[in-house]
Amino acid sequence: MLWHTLPRSPALPPLYWRAALKRKITGTTLPTSGLHCRVQVNPEAVAAYRKVCGFAESPMLPATYPHILAFGLQLQLLTAREFPFPLLGLVHLSNRIRVFRPMGGVSDVRVSVHTRNLQPHAKGATFDLITTVEDSLGLLWEGESRMLCRGVKLDGEAPEQSLPAPNTVNELTRWQAPSDIGRRYARVSGDYNPIHLSALTAKLFGFPQAIAHGLWNKARTMAALHEHLPSANIELYVEFKKPVRLPGEVILLAGAPGSSGELQLKGSGDIEHMLGKWQPIA
Incomplete structure (x- = not known):
């Protein structure tokens, strides 16, 4: 895996524009590179997220909040020229998160994203979007989102997973x-x-x-x-x-x-x- 380090989480508006313009499948191979950068946790942003999602006040980050920290990196990865599928139209089939240690006192973390595991599906092809969050002690949190791109043609049998x-x-x-x-x-x-x-x-x-x-x-x-x-x-x-x-x-x-x-x-x-x-x- 080749990693590219960004100085900060990407600005979103240019990535939305890039996503809107890409409408075609351009290949059947996932990139072999990933992205990472350091991200600061903003307490006010966490409080707003808690309110929208129904989380009570707590010194611990909500277990799902690292998705928010990673969103800019994920968007950059999935709208890059070498990524073969259009972002608009991808279907989120499943999501797995792992919380390795209590997420209290989290302020400065390294977020990394990459894709893997391209597989045939009855309606196209699936891949996994992998996100990890590390603090000064090591791996803190990991997320795995399985995404479906309709219309992709891959050889092989679609695995049954449900x-x-x-x-x-x-x-x-x-x-x-x-x-x-x-x-x-x-x-x-x-x-x-x-x-x-x-x-x-x-x-x-x-x-x-x-x-x-x-x-x-x-x-x-x-x-x-x-x-x-x-x-x-x-x-x-x-x-x-x-x-x-x-x-x-x-x-x-x-x-x-x-x-x-x-x-x-x-x-x-x-x-x-x-x-x-x-x-x-x-």
Whole structure:
């Protein structure tokens, strides 16, 4: 892996423009290089994120917050000329995070991003976007987002990968996903994907109404599960199913508190939005 070090997290507006202009698949090989840079944690930005995602005040960073620290680097990586797939239209299938140590007192970190594991899929091809966060003591946090690019032709069989429906979960809580949550999440995350912002912009991409961001669904779920979960040595994995249309109500079902368990996010009419599990890091 060849690493390029950036002096700071990239500015987002030029990257949005680059993403908007690239609409074609230009290859079937992932880049062999990654990006990293040092990032400062801004307490005011963390507080705004907590408010949007429902996290209580705490000296610990929310387990999902490193996604926000990495977003500029991820956008630069996925809009680079050598990256073969257009960013607009990628589908986030699943997300895994690992919290190795308690994330208290985190202020200055090194964030790294790269891609790997290109595989055939029934609808195209998938790859993993890997993000790591290191502090002065070493690896603190790792994230793995599986992304689908439709229309890519790869040789080979598509591997079957899906969580079974949980059978030991009960309703824990429910909440409203308001019509403006996509815009509010965009302001704290930097992710202004049109499918999340309004019905008008979502319709341009084939959605009848705006849908909630998958990582907001996961963050809101982690906030609701706060009392259930250990603060470190934990792996949290979710698969995104049917999108949450805005506005809408979602219901969180979960197993008993402990070092491992299962979760399910459902909507009206028993629609399944997200499946997940947590467990100690192997």
